[in-house]
Amino acid sequence: MRIVVLVKYVPDALERGFALDLAVDREVEGVLCELDEYALEVARRAREQHGGEVVALTMGPPDADEAARRALQLGADRAVHVEDPALHGSDALATSRVLAAAVQAIGAVDLVVTGTSSTDAGTSLVPAMVAARLRLPVLLSAARVEVEERTVRIRRDTDDETLVLVGELPAVVSVSDRSDPALYPTARVAMAARRKSVETWSLTTLGIDPAVVGAAGSGTAVRSVTAVPARAAGRILHDDGHAGEHLAAFLAELELAP
Amino acid sequence: MSDVLVLVEHDGTSATRSGAELLTLARSWGDPVAVLVGPADGDLCDQVAGHGARVLVAEPQDPDALLAGPVAALLAALVAAGDVVAVLLPSSVDGTQVAAALGVALDSGVITRAVGVDAALVATISAFAGSYLTTCQVTRGIPVLTVALGASDADPTIRVSAVAPIHVDLPADPATRVRVLSRTPRAVTGRPDLAAASVIVAAGRGLAGDLGPVEDLADALGAAIGGSRAAVDAGWLPHDVQVGQTGKTVAPQLYIAAGISGAIQHVAGMRSARTIIAINSDPGAPIFDIADLGIVGDVFAVLPQAAAAVRARAL
Ligand SMILES: Cc1cc2nc3c(=O)[nH]c(=O)nc-3n(C[C@H](O)[C@H](O)[C@H](O)COP(=O)(O)OP(=O)(O)OC[C@H]3O[C@@H](n4cnc5c(N)ncnc54)[C@H](O)[C@@H]3O)c2cc1C
Ligand SMILES: Nc1ncnc2c1ncn2[C@@H]1O[C@H](COP(=O)(O)O)[C@@H](O)[C@H]1O
Numbered sequence: 001m002r003i004v005v006l007v008k009y010v011p012d013a014l015e016r017g018f019a020l021d022l023a024v025d026r027e028v029e030g031v032l033c034e035l036d037e038y039a040l041e042v043a044r045r046a047r048e049q050h051g052g053e054v055v056a057l058t059m060g061p062p063d064a065d066e067a068a069r070r071a072l073q074l075g076a077d078r079a080v081h082v083e084d085p086a087l088h089g090s091d092a093l094a095t096s097r098v099l100a101a102a103v104q105a106i107g108a109v110d111l112v113v114t115g116t117s118s119t120d121a122g123t124s125l126v127p128a129m130v131a132a133r134l135r136l137p138v139l140l141s142a143a144r145v146e147v148e149e150r151t152v153r154i155r156r157d158t159d160d161e162t163l164v165l166v167g168e169l170p171a172v173v174s175v176s177d178r179s180d181p182a183l184y185p186t187a188r189v190a191m192a193a194r195r196k197s198v199e200t201w202s203l204t205t206l207g208i209d210p211a212v213v214g215a216a217g218s219g220t221a222v223r224s225v226t227a228v229p230a231r232a233a234g235r236i237l238h239d240d241g242h243a244g245e246h247l248a249a250f251l252a253e254l255e256l257a258p
Numbered sequence: 259m260s261d262v263l264v265l266v267e268h269d270g271t272s273a274t275r276s277g278a279e280l281l282t283l284a285r286s287w288g289d290p291v292a293v294l295v296g297p298a299d300g301d302l303c304d305q306v307a308g309h310g311a312r313v314l315v316a317e318p319q320d321p322d323a324l325l326a327g328p329v330a331a332l333l334a335a336l337v338a339a340g341d342v343v344a345v346l347l348p349s350s351v352d353g354t355q356v357a358a359a360l361g362v363a364l365d366s367g368v369i370t371r372a373v374g375v376d377a378a379l380v381a382t383i384s385a386f387a388g389s390y391l392t393t394c395q396v397t398r399g400i401p402v403l404t405v406a407l408g409a410s411d412a413d414p415t416i417r418v419s420a421v422a423p424i425h426v427d428l429p430a431d432p433a434t435r436v437r438v439l440s441r442t443p444r445a446v447t448g449r450p451d452l453a454a455a456s457v458i459v460a461a462g463r464g465l466a467g468d469l470g471p472v473e474d475l476a477d478a479l480g481a482a483i484g485g486s487r488a489a490v491d492a493g494w495l496p497h498d499v500q501v502g503q504t505g506k507t508v509a510p511q512l513y514i515a516a517g518i519s520g521a522i523q524h525v526a527g528m529r530s531a532r533t534i535i536a537i538n539s540d541p542g543a544p545i546f547d548i549a550d551l552g553i554v555g556d557v558f559a560v561l562p563q564a565a566a567a568v569r570a571r572a573l
Contacts, residue, residue, distance in 0.1 A: 013522050016386040035504070092368060093361055093398075119503070120386070123370045128358030132330075137436045139324075141351045143497075153439070158351065159453075159498050164439040165324060171436075177487070177504050178497055219367020219398040223380060226391045231529060231548040236541075239555025244563025247535065248571060250551050254533060256457065256512045257479055258572040 001052035001147075003043045004103050006114040006126065007036040007071045009064035016120065022222040023089050023215075024120045026061050032070040035115035037182040038175045043113045044075030044182075046147040053077040055106055059087060059098050065198050072193035073185040079196070080106065084203040089215035092121070096129030098213055101206045103134060111152060112172040116141050127174040137167035143178035260288040260343040263333055265356060266306055267348050270297050273306055276348040278412035280405060281309035285413075286377055288343050293333065295325055295428065307419035315423050320430035322437050326352050328428045330359035337364060337400050344379060344401040357404050366399025373409050387503055387526035406507075407453065444498065452499055455482035456511045460501055460528070463488035464517015464538065464557055469495070471561035472516055478565040484508065484528075486518045502527035517557045520545025537561065 011017075015028035043054045056071030058064050059082040068079035082102050090098070103109055112131075117124040124140075131138035142154035152173055153166045185193070203210055211217060237243055251257035262284035266277035273281075277292075284290035290311040294302065298315045306313050316332055318325055333345055333356065345360060347353040349371050361368035372381035373391075379401050385392050396402070452458065459476040461469055463486065476483050485495040487502060501508055503523040513531035518524060520536070520543055528534070529548065536549035537560045546552040553560055 013387070016389070018390070018392075022392075092358070093365070096358075096362070116504075122385070123368070124354050125358045125361070125368055125370060128326075128355045129362050131434070132359040132362035135433050137434045138327075138355065139436055140355055156351065157497055159444070161444055162440075162442045165436050166439050167436040219361065219365070219396060220369055221395055221397045223393040223395055225385070228389055228391055228529075231534070233547050234550035234552065236546060236552040236554065238541075239553060239560055241559075242563075243537075243553045243555045244560045244565075245567045247537075247551070247553060247560065247564040248567030250535070251479075251512070251568065252571060254512075256533065257568050 001046065001050040001110045002055065002106070002108055003046055003052065003111045003113060004055045004057050004106055004109050005036070005039050005043045005071065005076060006099060006112065006130070007040065007056050007058050007067050008033040008115070008118045009058060009060040009067035010118055010120040013119065018225045021089070022225055026063070030063055030066065032067040033115055033118050035117060035119060035177055037074060038177055038179045039113040039115050040071055040074045040076065041180055041182040042145045042173070042175050043111075046111065047075075050147065050149070052110070055080060057099065057102055057106070058082070059095060059102070068198040069193065072196050073190050074182045075189075079198045080201060081198050082201045082206065084210070086203055086210035086214045089218065090213050091218035091220045092123045092125035092129055093219040094213045094217040096126050096133055097217070098206065098208060099126065100130045100133035101208055102201065103130065105201070105206055110169045111147060112136070112170070114172065114174045116174045116176045127172055131172035134172070137171040138173075139165045139167050139171060140174045141176050142173055143176055145173055145175060145179065260341045261291045262288045263336055263342055263345040264290050264292050264311065265329065265333070265345075265347045265353060266292045266294055267350065267353070268294055268298065268302055271299055271302055273302065274348070275412065276405075276407050277306070278309065279407070279410050280346045280348065281306065281311050282413040283375060283405065283410045284346055285310060287379065291336070293329070295329055296321075298423070303423045307421070307423075308416040309413070310417040310419065312419070312421050313423040315425050316428040317425055318428045320435070323430060324436040324438055325428060326355035327359055327431050327434045330356045330363060331431065332426065332428055333360050334363040342400055344403065347402070347404045349404045349406045353404050357402050361402050364399045364402070366402050367396035368402040369394050369396060370404040372403050372405045375403060375405065375409065387522050388529050449476070450480065450482040452482045452484055452501075452506055452508060455508070457481035458484045458501075458508060458510045458512070458531075459514045459516065460484035460486065460518060461489045461495065461516055462486040462518030463492070465489065465494065467492065467494055468558075471558055471565075475514070475561045475565040475568070478568040481514075486521075486524050515545050515549070516561060518545055519543050520548065
């Protein structure tokens with residue numbers, strides 16, 4: 001079974017900001033999107049059960065290599081990094097075009113596993129867009145995933161109901177953070193991962209016209225960004241044995257309780 | 259005037275709150291056309307038409323299948339056939355799936371999770387755990403937008419519509435078919451709904467598995483109970499009450515964070531609460547940076563005393 005995991009290199013949560021062209025600032029320290037680790041774990045287990053290989057696929061700036069390397073430590077057998085200056089400013093529509101082409105180039109893929117949303121752009125569009133471009137069944141927001149020989153079955157919990165969905169392979173599955181977290185890599189796995197190399201592909205490798213990606217190939221544009229003012233800290237009270245009573249008095253003052 | 263397609267989620271007899279909000283919003287740009295998927299009774303159709311919308315009921319030919327793919331195909335066909343200025347969808351998982359597939363089918367830009375949309379179809383989006391607001395516009399094709407709950411108010415005025423609902427077939431798509439094996443409704447808790455609650459008491463890892471003190475204070479205040487991902491992952495609380503980046507975004511009058519450190523991903527979901535109270539034994543906990551009242555103390559002492567004091571004041 002060949003499983004592709006889509007992993008994104010995202011800015012570290014404490015360093016996030018926007019560049020002058022209003023794109024997400026990608027010059028800062030970055031990490032493998034934490035939510036994509038759940039996808040890697042699903043893929044690793046499916047390979048353990050069925051054999052085959054797990055290919056991590058990322059599209060991003062040169063530093064996105066780090067996300068690819070991290071994916072190798074978390075169980076991927078191979079890692080592919082699509083990198084091209086023309087990709088800067090790609091939205092979900094453009095990104096999905098590239099990722100779908102890369103999945104096709106990897107070839108003979110049985111399952112594509114993704115996170116539910118990236119922690120920077122966070123559109124949650126890429127998984128279903130990749131599936132739409134490849135004309136594959138898509139099962140989103142899985143809290144549990146069972147991969148069988150020919151099918152994949154997921155459980156999705158929403159506010160109103162629990163759904164069990166099944167689709168035929170090849171399929172695309174997005175995995176939520178209610179699924180099992182990735183195992184911390186053992187020293188042996190980490191060492192082995194270090195010896196592997198990341199394959200770097202360009203738009204030329206994929207035969208994609210630069211005009212259909214990047215800002216020019218996108219369907220959306222950011223017009224403005226505004227920092228939300230931080231909340232000010234209020235009163236701090238050290239419990240002297242009466243803090244619960246003070247809390248109740250504070251609520252009464254604000255007319256939030258009797 | 260041009261049409262605005264609106265995907266209205268419903269349970270067969272009434273539209274969701276999102277449906278009413280989207281139908282109201284749609285009128286800013288054109289005539290709303292409501293697409294209802296699956297069996298829709300007369301009351302539901304009247305209710306939707308009462309928002310000034312033409313009603314289109316899509317009858318699934320493959321009712322066991324997940325319908326997002328076929329719905330996207332239907333919406334794409336409607337866009338191709340008519341004069342459509344925008345497509346509005348709910349911010350649900352299904353709504354997002356339809357939006358994604360529709361964007362690809364139309365080669366149109368898609369914006370998700372809009373918390374506001376102005377007259378020029380410029381959407382406001384919250385970014386980076388609520389620390390930024392961005393405005394974003396579709397630059398190619400027919401704008402496809404998913405809109406968050408509460409992004410606009412639903413207009414309660416009833417409009418009379420003389421147009422009868424139109425029924426169309428929603429054809430199956432074998433190549434991308436996903437079958438729904440089961441649907442199990444969630445149990446109702448009897449507590450106020452988190453998303454709509456005006457008071458929330460939220461539990462974190464500091465409760466160490468004993469939710470008693472949080473329930474006690476929530477009962478005294480008539481509050482909903484929320485939780486951090488740590489509390490939810492530990493199994494102390496159901497997943498649907500998680501507050502934060504991968505949980506719910508709430509904006510109650512009062513949010514009491516008990517034994518919650520205040521990680522950026524948690525704060526993302528509750529930073530717009532009117533008043534925040536935090537109880538934490540660690541004076542350095544980041545939650546104190548955003549709390550209107552911060553109590554450095556033990557939740558097991560402070561919460562029961564607060565609950566008793568609230569009850570005593572009510573007498
Ligand atoms: C991509 C991503 C998405 C995430 N999404 C979410 C999300 O949606 N929601 C969310 O909540 N988290 C989310 N997280 C996790 C988040 O980063 C934190 O790990 C989580 O919020 C911590 O929960 P906590 O505050 O309950 O636990 P901790 O951080 O462990 O804090 C427990 C607090 O309790 C205090 N405490 C302990 N004992 C007592 C006592 N007896 N009395 C008083 N105080 C006590 C401690 O001082 C500590 O501050 C996400 C993380 C990532 C990477
Ligand atoms: N540039 C990218 N490279 C690889 N995977 C991506 C990329 N962007 C998005 N994804 C995948 O799509 C998921 C949803 O991302 P998004 O649509 O940006 O919210 C992520 O969790 C990843 O699995």
